[in-house]
Amino acid sequence: MSPREMYQQRRTTPAEAVRHVRDGDFIVVPTGVGEPPTLLTALSEQRLDFRDVKVGQILALRKYGYIDPATVDHVRHVAYFFGGATREGGQAGWVDFIPNYFSEIPDQIERGLVPADVVFSMASPMDEQGFFALSLGADYTMAAVAKARAVVLEVNPHVPFAFGNCRVHVSKVAALVESEEPVLEVGLPKIGVVQEAIGKYVADMIDDGSTLQIGYGGIPDAVVMQLAHKRDLGIHTEMIGDGILSLVECGAVTNRRKNYLPGKMIATFALGSGKLYRYMNRNPALEMHPVNYTNDPALAGMNDNLVAINATLQIDLLGQCGSESLGSAPFSGTGGQSDFVRAANRSRGGKAFIVLPSTAKGDTVSRIVPVLSPGTHVTTSKNDINYVVTEYGVAQLRGKSAKQRARELIGIAHPAFREELAAQAARIRLL
Structure with missing residues (x-):
């Protein structure tokens, strides 16, 4: 049977496609815009x-009807990371949560520690050889495809056909539906004066030829805005967004000086505009790979001069970062922060910025x-912390004693709190 014949045989309606799910199943869905809206609406x-x-x-990214406290005995959301659609449910306890390092989710799926009975995913149109690209979220989804009983795809002409290990053959697909709605676009975060000041401190410490991992948020994007004058930057990241695209367009990113996978941008999921998604389509300069390839600290750390830029919510005077909860109330998740902090620490000339x-x-x-x-969930540990940056300056903590760390961090705290922090540090014998 030809790929086109297999395609037609598997093509069905959303209502019928969802019937591949059985009671007790665990459905794996990709990160962010890789989620298939037609299938999840039918579910x-x-x-x-x-x-x-x-x-x-x-x-x-979207609060579908199944994300509903009244029907969790029927279908329940399980978050690997909370966002706006799931945070309220996570804090109330009816959305469940699996703590993880992003890089290790594929391995947990392969070992059966995280179930993967069915995959629902967005996909590009099929090529002549019968392959679809899961380009918007290769992440842990490729591991789930290899493990699942049923792979159900939502094929959309606006999903790019990307290079890298993100392709699924039609013979592995149990059912597919077609949709033509534009892929969800996610704009750049708002950047204020404080974010801009922090961004400048970080940008000034990034050398030409560095390879970047840039997290999502106002401050990481404020850094990006101030890198246009840099030369021969490379990209090895988890998320590719419009900020990175702007650096490609202005010529700051060339990937020429990368010693690991030179000439290639590497990412595991996309989050941005239609312009970004069109840029990704059949672009040999970009490869989308599973997250155990992009985020593995040993592999990512093979990039010399790797710069990791990630945000936190709170940090203590030892350097422990609470980046994913407000006290005990969950807010987001570990994501790739710990992966890339450890990768930058392994990198020759690497710098990890919180x-x-x-x-x-x-x-x-x-x-x-x-x-x-x-109750705060610790994301980056005191043993991994490197640079900490606020609008008041930069503290380098790696290799520093507890007392030195306390002094460094008090020095970049808001002036109104420095005296109180010093007194509190003395009470707990840090100063």
Whole structure:
């Protein structure tokens, strides 16, 4: 049977495609815009027909009907990372959570530690050889494809056909549906004066020829905005977005000086505009790979001069970063922060930046604290921390003693809190 014949044989309606799910199944969905809206809408409409079905995903972007506390016995969301669509449910306890390093989710799927009975994913149109590209989210989804009983794809002409290990053959597909809605676009975060100041400190420490990992958020994008004058930057990251695209367009990113995978940008998921998605289509300069390839600290750390830029919510005077919760209330997740901090620490000439505004709640609360708030989920450990940057400067903590760290961090805290922080540090014998 030819690929085109197999395609037609598997083509069906969303309502029928969802019937490949059985009671008790665990459905794996890609990161962000890789989530298939037609399939997840059909699942939501039929959720009362199922029992004990779970949908696992990093960063759900839309609050589908199944994300509903009244029907969690039928279909329940399981987050690997919380976003706006799932945060409220996570804090209330009816959206479940699997702690993880992003890089290790594929391995957990392969070992059966994280289930993968069915895959729902967006996909590019099929090529002549019968392959689809899961280019918007190769992440852990490729591992789930290899493990799942049923792979169900939503084929959309706006999904790019990318290079890299992100392709699935039609013979592996149980069912497919077609949609033509534009892929969801996610704009750049808002950048204020504080973010711009932090971004400048970081940008000034990035040398020509560095390879970048850039997380999502206002401060990482503020860094990007100030790199246009740099030369021969490379990209080895988890997320490719419009900020990185702007550096390609202005000539700052060439990937020429990368010693590991030279000439190639490497990422595992995309989050941006239609312009970005069109740029990704059959572009030999970009490869999309599973996250255990992009984020593995040993592999990513093979890039010399790797610069990792990630944000946190709170940091204590030892350098422990609470980047994913507000006290015990979940806010996001570990994601790739720990992966790339460790990768940059392994890299020859690498630099790992943790960035944060010095205060919150209208300058009434210091984000630099003597000890983390009770229940805070520690993301980057005191043993991994390198550079910490606020709008007041840069603290380099790696190799420093506890007392040295406390002095460094108090020095970049908001001036209104420095005296109090010093007194509190003395009470806990850090100063």
